[in-house]
Amino acid sequence: LREIASIRETARRLAAFEVSSEELVRQALERAESLSDLNAFISLFPEDALAEARALDGSRRRGDLLGPLHGIPITAKDLVWSKGRRTTSGSRIDAEFVPDKDAPALASLRGKGAVLLGKTNLHEFAYGVSNVNPHYGPARNPWDPSRISGGSSGGSAVALACGIGFGSIGTDTGGSIRIPSSFCGTVGLKPTYGRISREGVTPLSWSLDHVGPMARSVEDVSVLYEAISGEAVERPGGRENPPLAGLRLGIHQRHFFENLSPEVDASVRAAIEALETLGAAIVEENIPEIELQAACRNTIAFAEASSYHEKNIRSRPGDYGEDTRELLRLGLLIPAVDYLAALRARRFLVRAFRKAFEAFDVLAAPATPAVAPPIGAGSLDTGEELRSGLLRLPGPFNTVGFPVLSLPCGLSTKGLPIGLQLAAAPGAEPLLLRVGRELEKRIRLDRAPAV
Amino acid sequence: VLEEIPGLSPLETDRLKQRLDALRRAIERLKSTASDEEPLFASELEIST
Numbered sequence: 001l002r003e004i005a006s007i008r009e010t011a012r013r014l015a016a017f018e019v020s021s022e023e024l025v026r027q028a029l030e031r032a033e034s035l036s037d038l039n040a041f042i043s044l045f046p047e048d049a050l051a052e053a054r055a056l057d058g059s060r061r062r063g064d065l066l067g068p069l070h071g072i073p074i075t076a077k078d079l080v081w082s083k084g085r086r087t088t089s090g091s092r093i094d095a096e097f098v099p100d101k102d103a104p105a106l107a108s109l110r111g112k113g114a115v116l117l118g119k120t121n122l123h124e125f126a127y128g129v130s131n132v133n134p135h136y137g138p139a140r141n142p143w144d145p146s147r148i149s150g151g152s153s154g155g156s157a158v159a160l161a162c163g164i165g166f167g168s169i170g171t172d173t174g175g176s177i178r179i180p181s182s183f184c185g186t187v188g189l190k191p192t193y194g195r196i197s198r199e200g201v202t203p204l205s206w207s208l209d210h211v212g213p214m215a216r217s218v219e220d221v222s223v224l225y226e227a228i229s230g231e232a233v234e235r236p237g238g239r240e241n242p243p244l245a246g247l248r249l250g251i252h253q254r255h256f257f258e259n260l261s262p263e264v265d266a267s268v269r270a271a272i273e274a275l276e277t278l279g280a281a282i283v284e285e286n287i288p289e290i291e292l293q294a295a296c297r298n299t300i301a302f303a304e305a306s307s308y309h310e311k312n313i314r315s316r317p318g319d320y321g322e323d324t325r326e327l328l329r330l331g332l333l334i335p336a337v338d339y340l341a342a343l344r345a346r347r348f349l350v351r352a353f354r355k356a357f358e359a360f361d362v363l364a365a366p367a368t369p370a371v372a373p374p375i376g377a378g379s380l381d382t383g384e385e386l387r388s389g390l391l392r393l394p395g396p397f398n399t400v401g402f403p404v405l406s407l408p409c410g411l412s413t414k415g416l417p418i419g420l421q422l423a424a425a426p427g428a429e430p431l432l433l434r435v436g437r438e439l440e441k442r443i444r445l446d447r448a449p450a451v
Numbered sequence: 452v453l454e455e456i457p458g459l460s461p462l463e464t465d466r467l468k469q470r471l472d473a474l475r476r477a478i479e480r481l482k483s484t485a486s487d488e489e490p491l492f493a494s495e496l497e498i499s500t
Contacts, residue, residue: 292485295477302474317458326463329456330470338478345485 004448007072007166007220014060014071021053021060021071021115028073028117028164035451038145039137040158042078042088044118049073052115067112069227075165077153078119079126080106080211081200089202090122090152092135092319093312103200105169105211108228117165120155124324126171126204127305128152129179129390130375134321138375141183142449143416147372150183150390152176152204156214157184161449167215167224173204173301175367175394177212178406182367182419185408185445187221188214189433190394192426193401196228205304207343208297208398217444218407218436225429233430242279243438249280250360255290256393261370261381267410267418268366274442275364275435283360289352290396292345294388297399299334299342306331346399353400357425362435366393367406367419397423405432408445417445 005013013019029046056071076082079089081099088095102110110116121139123131131139131154139154141147142161149158153170157180160168170177172190181188189212196211203209213224222233240246251257251272257265276282306313306328313320313328320328357363369389370381380389397404402423409420422439424432453464453471 289485292481295474295481296485298474299478299481314456326466326470329459329463329467330474332455333453333467333471334474338475341478341482345481348485 004163004216006217007069007223010072010166011068020057022050022057024071025049025053025073025115025117031162032118032159032164035162038140038142038158038162039121040139040155040162040164041118042090042121042136042155043086045085045116049115049117056113056115065113067227068223069109070113072114073117073165074109074114074167075117075120075156075159076106076169077122077156077171079122079171079202080169082106082116082119085119087119087202090124090133090136093316094202099200101200104197105201105228109169109224112227120159120168122155123152124321125202126152126173126176127324127327129175129387131155131180132375141372142451143185144372146374147416148183148375150180150372153214154180157181157186160184160186160214160216162451167213167220170212170214171201172210172212172398173208174297174391174398177214178367178394178404178419178421179390181214181406183372183417185417186214186216187218187407188212189221189225189429190397190404191225191229191429192403195403195429203308205301207304208301210398218405218433218440222433222437225433231429233433240279242277244275244435245279247280247362247435248283248360249275250283250285250363252286252363252365253284254286256365259369259382259384260366263412264366264368264370264418268420271409271420271439271443272364275439278438285356285359287352287356289349293349293396293399294392296342296345296349297395299338300346302327302331303334303339350400353402354425361424361431363423365421365423367421368393371412371414371416371418394421402426403429403432405436407436407440409443411445
């Protein structure tokens with residue numbers, strides 16, 4: 001993905017009138033149309049996007065700029081509300097839902113000049129990891145269309161990997177930004193819980209849901225994060241030599257380095273060595289309480305999701321896909337006392353994670369245990385069941401709400417991307433983005449998908 | 452409790468029973484390890500800020 005210009009470089013070219021927003025939007029729409037077999041999009045807005053782009057080109061000529069994203073085409077996962085444009089949440093239930101406002105996260109990007117090309121495919125109601133959607137088709141992996149993109153923000157990652165749009169807004173309840181980023185060779189940030197507003201985003205599990213930016217590089221994710229959150233991200237200043245001198249890098253051998261495919265293990269360890277070369281010092285640390293997090297997160301997610309969907313799962317069960325329907329029914333059967341026990345257990349886990357993170361600044365781990373499996377496979381290369389296997393590594397950081405950056409760290413021998421995740425204590429997004437930017441200078445993928 | 456959900460096929464009932472049993476075992480482990488150490492009446496649910 002190296003050859004596609006960054007947001008900053010494209011903004012410079014727009015400012016120099018070397019390219020127009022209308023040209024960028026037209027190219028992106030043509031590309032989306034030509035790659036429609038990948039099912040990256042549920043909706044495209046060609047007329048609206050071109051009209052917006054023309055208007056933005058006009059205002060640029062008059063010297064009237066909305067912000068750093070003026071004229072930059074983007075996409076959004078189709079559960080992020082878009083004013084006057086349908087937002088299906090990947091479902092039949094909401095197939096005709098047209099919000100009367102933009103979600104604040106989307107409004108921030110559009111308010112700074114971004115142009116919304118369309119809404120991307122997702123696992124139905126974001127309730128799954130494969131992005132095999134029974135209503136809108138599977139979002140296919142552009143590195144090998146017979147494989148899953150990962151979910152639930154799969155369409156966003158597919159679009160980015162194909163060069164369509166410069167960024168996207170995704171959501172992450174158990175790994176839904178990081179799993180597709182890992183499988184598609186793109187970058188995603190799950191911020192600290194609550195850092196980016198969840199307003200105007202159809203919930204899956206409100207106390208685990210996170211909204212975050214996705215892009216082709218850490219640098220582009222930084223630009224989008226700044227635009228959405230309003231928080232300034234430090235640029236590399238070259239003061240330290242080596243650039244990450246003093247960084248304490250946590251390695252959690254148990255849990256995060258168990259049951260990995262050999263290629264994932266080797267790629268992630270090579271990335272960790274690259275971080276050491278950049279000046280990071282390794283700190284080995286394990287959090288014994290981590291073994292509780294899956295039960296805690298599942299109980300909370302099942303109960304909250306079924307609470308949101310209770311009316312429809314009882315009255316219209318046939319309108320849900322089979323896997324979503326089963327999970328929603330399961331959630332109806334969780335007693336209130338168990339949900340409350342899980343909430344209490346989460347506080348216990350947050351305390352354990354906070355204490356562990358005092359020993360290091362950033363934790364490095366694989367984002368997924370294996371590369372993307374074929375569509376329809378029930379398990380990963382490692383033999384782990386698909387859903388639990390893919391939630392195992394990203395999920396703990398949803399349970400405790402800590403920020404995590406996912407970025408590619410290599411390709412398998414079959415040419416499939418491998419993802420690394422970097423986690424930090426609450427509020428440390430600027431640190432994660434700085435570390436990620438330094439790392440991607442060393443280990444960015446050297447090619448794009450064949451499509 | 453499966454009677455709570457009308458219209459389940461025998462296969463669906465069986466799958467739900469299995470998943471529910473697995474979840475309940477996990478929740479019991481969770482309760483025995485973590486819950487008693489936490490206050491019963493938390494004043495807020497925000498987890499990390």
